[in-house]
Amino acid sequence: MKRLIALIAFALAAPVFAQEEQSSAPYAYRQLDDAAQEARAQDLMETLRCLQCQGQSIADSDAPIAGSMRSLVRERIRAGETPEQIRGWLIERYGDYVSYKPQLTGLTWPLFAVPLAFVLIAFFLLRRRFTTKGNGQ
Template sequence: MTPRGRRVRVSAAVVLALALSAGGAFAVNPGEQLPDPAQEARAREISAELRCMVCQNQSIDDSDAPLAKDLRLLVRERIKAGDSDRQVLSFLTDRYGEFVLLRPRLRGETLLLWGFAPAILVLGLAGYAFWAFRVRRRSAAAQGLTEEERARVEALLDRDVEPGRPG
């Protein structure tokens, strides 16, 4: 193996190791954690269901954004105040809307968005494809030869071609 090939393999292994080790990192700082392990477990469970509004594709537990930290602290405050998990989630959705949930609840507007929108999109695309196919077929049929062109083609096909000379 060439030295360059070894360097490429070592670099790929280092990148893979870094990527795999970064997946387990949590953004929750020790100072944020609740002293009661049961309450902290509840806080982690709730935080895993909440979206970081800055990162948008991470839970607030996985995000280092200042807003995610504020939300983590707010969750812990509500738990210390004696709120149930449902009350904490209701408080946050009342304050920030359904967008704060990583998995939005099934409601009228979400059912419309996730249930009917894809079906309408598929039907619309199928209708467009059908229309485009028909238009293309009609235009191909309309582009046929005129009588004069047809006669000229017939004349060219019927003429004798001399041997050795291209037609």
């Protein structure tokens, strides 16, 4: 009977132990004491993509990996690193996908150039079409 009671007590306490185990990121839900540091951390967290949710920033996501990333950002800001150093480290670790603020590199320049090329082509085609109609009348 004592074993049964102990087993039931352990089963009821298991979620508490699991919750404590998940909270290994001390700054996942706790802000920094320095308001300026917290503001820098928040600004950076809003530009980093949650790797699990994919549609949310780590500032908005409740996924465990987002909590770990928030904690990491706050810890590094607290240690004196700049937001760009932290962003660079996260990009190095997780790839360009982690950032909502893509960097212009040798591999990403077409992503910036192609939309501009489409706009220029559309402008010249529309200009030619309207100037041709104007001259024909």
